[in-house]
Amino acid sequence: MSTPSQSTSIAAMLLATEQLRTQIAPLRFADPVHTVYQPLDYAGAMHRAYIQRFARAGIDALFVGMNPGPFGMTQTGIPFGEISAVRDWLQLSEPISKPTIEHPRRPIDGFACSKSEVSGRRLWGLFKQRFSTAEQFFAAHYVANYCPLVFMSDSGANLTPDTLPAAEQRALEVICDAHLVAVVNALRPTWVIGVGGFAKKRAEIALAAAGLSNVHIGTILHPSPASPAANRDWAGQVTTQLQALGVWK
Numbered sequence: 001m002s003t004p005s006q007s008t009s010i011a012a013m014l015l016a017t018e019q020l021r022t023q024i025a026p027l028r029f030a031d032p033v034h035t036v037y038q039p040l041d042y043a044g045a046m047h048r049a050y051i052q053r054f055a056r057a058g059i060d061a062l063f064v065g066m067n068p069g070p071f072g073m074t075q076t077g078i079p080f081g082e083i084s085a086v087r088d089w090l091q092l093s094e095p096i097s098k099p100t101i102e103h104p105r106r107p108i109d110g111f112a113c114s115k116s117e118v119s120g121r122r123l124w125g126l127f128k129q130r131f132s133t134a135e136q137f138f139a140a141h142y143v144a145n146y147c148p149l150v151f152m153s154d155s156g157a158n159l160t161p162d163t164l165p166a167a168e169q170r171a172l173e174v175i176c177d178a179h180l181v182a183v184v185n186a187l188r189p190t191w192v193i194g195v196g197g198f199a200k201k202r203a204e205i206a207l208a209a210a211g212l213s214n215v216h217i218g219t220i221l222h223p224s225p226a227s228p229a230a231n232r233d234w235a236g237q238v239t240t241q242l243q244a245l246g247v248w249k
Contacts, residue, residue: 009057012186014048020148020179027175029151029168033159035103037150039068042108043077045094046086050078053092054138055187061140061247062189063123063220064180064199067147070158072117075110079145080195082120083111089124090134105156122223123195126235130248144183146202147176162198177206184212191215191247196222218245 021040029036040047068074072081077096086092096110123143131137149172151159161172180203184192192207192215194200200219207215220238223230229237242248 005058006056009186010052010055013051013055013183016179016182016186017047017051019182020175023175024149024172027149027168027171029164032153033151033164034154035101035106035152037068037074037099037103037106037108037152038148039073039077039150040148042097042099043073043075043094043110046077046092046096049092049094050090054090054134055142056138057186057188059140059142059187059189061142061191061193061242062184062187063141063143063193063195064203065119065143065145065195066198067145067161068150069117069119070106070150071113071115072120073145073148074106074150075108075113075117079143080117080120080123082117082124083113084116085120085124085128087111089128103152103156106152118225119223122230122234126238129235130239142187142189144180146180146199147172160198173202173205177202177209180206181210181212184210184215189215191245192217193242193245193247194219196220196224216245218247 017040065079073079075081076083076086078086078090078092098108102108127137147161153159161169184207192203194203197219200217203217207217220241221230221234223234225231
C-alpha cells in the first residue's frame with residue numbers, strides 16, 4: 001500500500017506524463033524523420049503501471065536517458081525497457097497496442113519482440129546485480145527518459161533528438177525540459193544522473209532555468225554498444241563513476 005507521500009508523488013508523475021503526452025503530440029518533424037512513435041500512447045498502460053508501482057519522493061538518484069531505444073521503451077513503454085528485465089525483474093505486464101502509423105521495418109511486437117535492447121540489458125542488469133530486487137532499487141532510485149518520442153528515418157534507422165534541425169530541437173526541448181523539472185519536483189532526488197552526455201546537458205539547462213540549484217547533477221557512461229568504451233566492462237566503469245560521485249557507497 002502506498003504511503004500518503006508516495007501517493008502524492010505518483011499523482012504528480014501521472015499528471016506530468018499526461019501533460020507531456022498531450023503537449024508533444026502536435027509537434028511535426030521533417031526529413032530525415034520519416035516516422036515517429038509515441039510509446040506513451042500505445043504503451044501508456046505499461047508506463048502508468050511503472051509509475052504507480054515504483055515512483056516515490058526523496059530518492060537518492062534519478063537516472064535520465066535520452067529517448068526510447070528501438071527494442072526497449074519503443075516496445076515496452078518503460079525507459080531502457082529491455083523485455084526480459086521488464087517482464088522478469090520489474091514484473092510489469094500491461095496491454096501494448098500499436099502506433100497509428102507503423103514503420104514496416106520497426107514493428108511493435110511488445111513482449112513478443114525477439115530482439116534485445118543492449119543498453120537496457122546493461123543498465124537494468126547492473127541494477128539487478130547490485131540490488132537483487134526491483135523494490136530495493138526503486139526505494140532510492142528511479143529511471144526516466146528525457147524525450148518520449150522515437151524517431152526513425154525512411155530506412156527505419158534510429159534517429160536521436162540531438163540530430164534534429166535546430167528549430168525542431170528547440171520546440172521539443174521546451175516541452176521536455178518542463179517535464180524533467182516536473183519529474184524532479186515530484187521525486188525530489190538528491191542527484192540527477194544523465195545516462196550519457198546529452199541527458200546531463202539537458203538536466204543542467206532545465207534545472208538551472210527552474211532555479212533547482214539544490215539538486216546535484218552527474219553523468220555515467222551510456223551503455224550503448226555503439227560506444228567502444230561501453231563495450232569494455234560497462235558495469236564496472238559505471239559502478240566506479242557512481243561511487244566517485246558519492247551516489248553509491
